[in-house]
Amino acid sequence: MTAAREFDRNGFGFEEPETDQPFENALAKARDGLRLTVADATELLATGTDTDGIDPERKEAVLEAADRRRAETVGEGVTFVANLNNNVTTACNTGCLFCNFKDAAHAFEVDADVDHPGFTKTPEESRAIVEEALELGIYEVCSVSGLHPAFALNAEHHEILAAHDDPASEVNYKPPERYVTDPGTYREQLRAMAVGGVHLHSMTPEEAYHARRGTDWSYEQVYRELADAGLDSAPGTAAEILVDEVRDVICPGKIRTDDWVAAMEGAIAAGLDVTSTMMYGHVETVAHRAEHLGVIRDLQDRTGGITEFVPLSFIHRNTPLYRRGIVEGGPSRDEDELVVAVARLFLDNVDHIQASWVKSGDAHGLKLLNCGADDFMGTILSEEITSRAGGEYGEYRSFDDYVELITAIGRVPVERSTDYRSQRRIDPDDGPHGPMLGPRADGTPMLADQDGTGSRRSAHADD
Numbered sequence: 001m002t003a004a005r006e007f008d009r010n011g012f013g014f015e016e017p018e019t020d021q022p023f024e025n026a027l028a029k030a031r032d033g034l035r036l037t038v039a040d041a042t043e044l045l046a047t048g049t050d051t052d053g054i055d056p057e058r059k060e061a062v063l064e065a066a067d068r069r070r071a072e073t074v075g076e077g078v079t080f081v082a083n084l085n086n087n088v089t090t091a092c093n094t095g096c097l098f099c100n101f102k103d104a105a106h107a108f109e110v111d112a113d114v115d116h117p118g119f120t121k122t123p124e125e126s127r128a129i130v131e132e133a134l135e136l137g138i139y140e141v142c143s144v145s146g147l148h149p150a151f152a153l154n155a156e157h158h159e160i161l162a163a164h165d166d167p168a169s170e171v172n173y174k175p176p177e178r179y180v181t182d183p184g185t186y187r188e189q190l191r192a193m194a195v196g197g198v199h200l201h202s203m204t205p206e207e208a209y210h211a212r213r214g215t216d217w218s219y220e221q222v223y224r225e226l227a228d229a230g231l232d233s234a235p236g237t238a239a240e241i242l243v244d245e246v247r248d249v250i251c252p253g254k255i256r257t258d259d260w261v262a263a264m265e266g267a268i269a270a271g272l273d274v275t276s277t278m279m280y281g282h283v284e285t286v287a288h289r290a291e292h293l294g295v296i297r298d299l300q301d302r303t304g305g306i307t308e309f310v311p312l313s314f315i316h317r318n319t320p321l322y323r324r325g326i327v328e329g330g331p332s333r334d335e336d337e338l339v340v341a342v343a344r345l346f347l348d349n350v351d352h353i354q355a356s357w358v359k360s361g362d363a364h365g366l367k368l369l370n371c372g373a374d375d376f377m378g379t380i381l382s383e384e385i386t387s388r389a390g391g392e393y394g395e396y397r398s399f400d401d402y403v404e405l406i407t408a409i410g411r412v413p414v415e416r417s418t419d420y421r422s423q424r425r426i427d428p429d430d431g432p433h434g435p436m437l438g439p440r441a442d443g444t445p446m447l448a449d450q451d452g453t454g455s456r457r458s459a460h461a462d463d
Helices: 003-007 023-032 038-046 056-074 123-136 155-162 167-171 186-193 205-210 219-228 244-250 257-269 286-303 333-346 357-368 385-389 399-408
Strands: 077-081 083-085 140-143 199-202 273-280 306-313 375-378 412-416 423-425
Touching (some): 023 038, 023 056, 038 286, 038 333, 083 123, 123 186, 155 167, 186 199, 186 219, 205 219, 257 286, 273 286, 273 333, 286 306, 357 375, 357 399, 375 399, 399 412
Parallel strands (some): 077 375, 077 412, 083 140
Antiparallel strands (some): 412 423
């Protein structure tokens, strides 16, 4: 079995990765700091398409090169943010096979007789959640939601959607009165969350598509409207793998690669920073991963608007892909390490690479920080998407946790703003530790330490 075949887990007829570039040449280019090609990235991700499986010695050579590049690019700091996840609704009809966050939208209708674990929050409820978190010292709110059929950009958009002959089938629209809870408009939800000087990070390309469906509005117009409502930056999620033959398998109802790119360009044209992501380890090959990295780097070459790259390891347990027998599992830890490392080496125009303790746990997450990553996510306070897919590694992280973990591997803990423009190096000996960059932050710990001292609330509070 070649390395290529190992990654083409389920026989979808994808071409086996095979390049004319030897692994040794690709590694030499990476060590010399030369710009890599997609073929180079394919070789490094596979540790050679001419070999069976992942070669451990070659893998370690790639990781070493990436860790050296990380040190040269951003130094020894490991950054993190004080943030809150506030997802508005789980109602969605897109049907992505990798997702277990969603609940069928019809279950939320007034006359539905369907039990479901989902939720929809009103703008008032979202505001209250953010206000409470601001008192804890957070300064970033990340919000990613399902595509609720009653969600529209604004009042004008409601009128346009309702005017279709069959809005439910033509533009995935039903009026708010059809549902138990009215989610409000995107404008209303963003304005509700954009309170107290918080940085609002929301509206994926897929959500932006939903916020312009049935119209001829450009993505730039939509993002300008959202920015006026309080949006500060946009997450480059909904990317999955930016290769359409893969999207045809895992998310056939989702936007195509070109539309994802167009949405990101629109957000950047509207003056917003964006992030970039890749969700890997399901049905794609290493060549697809490399092609995805090429899309990201090309976008950054044109725009310069990407602040970070976030590799997202596929969590398989509760997803339709796994339940239907399409996949047997997610990526191996070797694959996680190589994705982070090759992202560092290939994305020479994106300074920051994130490791995820939510996806990987503490020990493996720290290992990824020695494979080229320099950011370790945030405090989260609430995390629903990964946990509903079967993630096991928790839903929050205190500043003291961060300081202990980061110093344990000999690195420097650094509190950062969402856009990385503000950073504060943390003295491990000057604890207990809490956020200082937020509008209401004063260094008080957000969550209890083991003694329960110095905390604004207990880590296990139910309020």
